Amino acid sequence: MTKLDPEVIGATREIKDLKKEILEEKQKKNSSRKRISKKEKKKVKRMTFLFVLSIFLLITLIPLYMMALNKSILVSFPVVMTLLVLFLFLLALSGIYLFFKMDFKKKKVWTRKGKVIAFLLLGYFLLIGFGTYLLYGNHAVKDFIINKALASMKYQPIASFFYDDKTINEVASTRMLEEGNNTIYEDIVSFDDLKLNQPSYANQYEEEILSNPNHDPYKILKIEGVVENTTYHYQGYMAVVYDPSKVKLATSSGMGMDDAAYGEIIPVMAEREKAIIAMNAGGFYDPDWRSNGGIPHGPVIKDGVLLTNFRKYPANGGIIGFNYDNQLVLKNITGEEAVLEGIRDAVDWGPYLIINGINQIKKQTSTYALARTAIGQRKDGIVLMLVIDGLQSHSKGCTFYEMAKIMEQYGAYNAANLDGGTSASLYEKGQFLNNPFNGERRTIRRLPNAWIVVE
Amino acid sequence: MKRPYYIALFLAIVAVLMMTSGGFLMFLTSYRNDVHNQKEIVLNVRKEYLAFNDQTKSFEEQLAKFQEVFGFYFEDMKENQEVTLDTLNQIEQIMIDMDSSTSVLKNTCKSSSFASSEIMTKCAVFQKNYETIINTYVKMILCYNHAVDEYNAWAKDEVLNHFTSQVRNSYLDFDNDGIYLGA
Numbered sequence: 001m002t003k004l005d006p007e008v009i010g011a012t013r014e015i016k017d018l019k020k021e022i023l024e025e026k027q028k029k030n031s032s033r034k035r036i037s038k039k040e041k042k043k044v045k046r047m048t049f050l051f052v053l054s055i056f057l058l059i060t061l062i063p064l065y066m067m068a069l070n071k072s073i074l075v076s077f078p079v080v081m082t083l084l085v086l087f088l089f090l091l092a093l094s095g096i097y098l099f100f101k102m103d104f105k106k107k108k109v110w111t112r113k114g115k116v117i118a119f120l121l122l123g124y125f126l127l128i129g130f131g132t133y134l135l136y137g138n139h140a141v142k143d144f145i146i147n148k149a150l151a152s153m154k155y156q157p158i159a160s161f162f163y164d165d166k167t168i169n170e171v172a173s174t175r176m177l178e179e180g181n182n183t184i185y186e187d188i189v190s191f192d193d194l195k196l197n198q199p200s201y202a203n204q205y206e207e208e209i210l211s212n213p214n215h216d217p218y219k220i221l222k223i224e225g226v227v228e229n230t231t232y233h234y235q236g237y238m239a240v241v242y243d244p245s246k247v248k249l250a251t252s253s254g255m256g257m258d259d260a261a262y263g264e265i266i267p268v269m270a271e272r273e274k275a276i277i278a279m280n281a282g283g284f285y286d287p288d289w290r291s292n293g294g295i296p297h298g299p300v301i302k303d304g305v306l307l308t309n310f311r312k313y314p315a316n317g318g319i320i321g322f323n324y325d326n327q328l329v330l331k332n333i334t335g336e337e338a339v340l341e342g343i344r345d346a347v348d349w350g351p352y353l354i355i356n357g358i359n360q361i362k363k364q365t366s367t368y369a370l371a372r373t374a375i376g377q378r379k380d381g382i383v384l385m386l387v388i389d390g391l392q393s394h395s396k397g398c399t400f401y402e403m404a405k406i407m408e409q410y411g412a413y414n415a416a417n418l419d420g421g422t423s424a425s426l427y428e429k430g431q432f433l434n435n436p437f438n439g440e441r442r443t444i445r446r447l448p449n450a451w452i453v454v455e
Numbered sequence: 456m457k458r459p460y461y462i463a464l465f466l467a468i469v470a471v472l473m474m475t476s477g478g479f480l481m482f483l484t485s486y487r488n489d490v491h492n493q494k495e496i497v498l499n500v501r502k503e504y505l506a507f508n509d510q511t512k513s514f515e516e517q518l519a520k521f522q523e524v525f526g527f528y529f530e531d532m533k534e535n536q537e538v539t540l541d542t543l544n545q546i547e548q549i550m551i552d553m554d555s556s557t558s559v560l561k562n563t564c565k566s567s568s569f570a571s572s573e574i575m576t577k578c579a580v581f582q583k584n585y586e587t588i589i590n591t592y593v594k595m596i597l598c599y600n601h602a603v604d605e606y607n608a609w610a611k612d613e614v615l616n617h618f619t620s621q622v623r624n625s626y627l628d629f630d631n632d633g634i635y636l637g638a
Binding site: 201 | 486490529532587588591601602605609
């Protein structure tokens with residue numbers, strides 16, 4: 001046996017130690033590698049779960065997104081969009097991680113478990129997609145859900161879970177038309193044009209007289225009627241004068257009591273007196289029916305002066321005049337007495353129709369219709385000047401009874417008949433309102449005087 | 456270990472299915488009851504609506520009569536006083552009947568959640584007509600009483616009486632326009 005060199009022995013030991021160290025180090029390295037692989041596997045598992053979960057959530061988000069688009073009361077659009085971004089982020093994160101960590105060279109990337117999950121996800125996607133299509137892509141299903149919801153009381157909000165108000169209203173309207181309920185609107189009543197009367201006048205005549213919205217100094221009323229107990233139609237005009245102080249007597253410049261006297265036609269007297277209305281007044285002496293209207297019958301008073309006083313006529317008449325209080329005075333007195341009593345303007349004629357509110361002609365005693373003229377005054381001072389045409393096709397004329405009745409209807413407190421026939425004339429601002437007629441033709445007669453209305 | 460696991464899974468699936476179908480059945484039953492209730496309300500509304508329509512027509516007729524007899528002038532007022540008051544009394548009776556016979560309509564139409572197309576239209580017409588009628592009625596009474604005041608001032612010695620309506624508390628301002636001429 002050879003004895004080993006102690007140096008060799010030492011070297012061998014060192015080599016052994018070195019080998020041991022190397023081995024230990026290798027073992028250490030191996031064990032650390034094994035630990036790292038387990039950690040990564042866990043991480044990959046987690047990421048895979050996150051990836052699958054993200055896909056699941058994104059699929060779930062599809063109907064929610066559609067609901068939000070349709071303004072569902074359950075889902076708000078910003079929330080859905082936030083969730084969408086979050087899920088996409090998770091999907092991208094997990095997907096990228098898996099892409100770099102997956103070993104695609106390995107044969108078994110798609111394990112059996114992986115295939116099952118993928119199949120389930122696909123099934124879920126198809127289910128959700130089909131459901132969403134039915135809800136929002138199919139009219140029949142949409143109408144069915146809305147109609148069924150609206151047919152109930154408690155479950156009506158279900159329609160609002162999926163659809164906006166506009167869609168619901170559209171479906172409801174279609175249903176309404178199908179049911180024919182739109183015709184119900186014909187039942188609506190309206191009284192918008194209802195005018196309930198508010199009486200302000202005693203009767204129609206009062207209204208005609210008193211309605212004067214523009215406060216005109218006078219108004220003209222058309223008067224029509226039929227003579228009682230006959231078929232005679234009459235027509236004429238009434239001047240309603242609101243201020244009696246404006247009513248005066250105009251006389252012809254040739255009025256007198258002798259042969260030299262002459263009358264004037266109404267337009268001449270009206271022009272001279274600047275009258276807006278003129279109406280014939282008293283009668284005149286006319287023995288041959290051809291006189292010139294110069295000599296008036298009975299007293300004529302103007303501005304408190306007795307101008308003429310020739311043969312009083314008719315017997316059933318008297319003074320017809322205004323005093324200085326502008327009241328119509330009807331009194332069977334002489335001219336002198338009238339002046340003394342304060343009569344301002346007057347003629348003498350008749351008969352009196354109404355005295356102090358009492359109608360003097362209560363019955364139709366004669367149906368002798370003629371053109372007529374009358375003057376009256378209401379209690380409120382309004383003067384009524386009435387002329388009815390006669391002996392013409394449009395107006396046969398009327399009787400004293402009709403004249404009194406008309407005056408009474410319009411509220412006259414005092415009224416008297418004036419000269420009628422051919423003399424009957426009502427003249428307003430340059431033209432005759434009626435048609436003076438002598439039985440054969442239109443005739444503008446000369447007259448001794450006229451009642452006028454001045455401005 | 457495997458067998459109990461499958462049993463548990465099976466039981467869980469059965470439980471879920473039963474809960475789901477039970478919930479669905481409950482929903483269906485509740486829905487059907489609800490629809491039935493609504494149908495009953497619809498029937499009642501239909502019935503009341505028909506009666507209301509008849510009353511509306513009667514009101515229109517009486518209103519026309521009132522306009523006819525009330526007259527344009529004081530003299531007519533005095534002459535027609537008896538007929539006018541009789542007409543007003545009849546109109547008031549219509550209003551009283553209308554108030555009591557439209558309770559379902561009023562309650563149903565007040566609820567904004569009721570969305571049956573038929574009820575919606577009937578309610579719309581009812582609300583419109585009811586307000587119109589009651590406003591017209593009140594206007595009529597005010598107008599009449601005002602005319603009576605005018606008449607009494609005109610007639611002086613002969614006094615007509617006001618018409619005092621008993622209809623005071625039946626008004627619903629459906630359109631929220633705040634217009635109601637009554638007390």
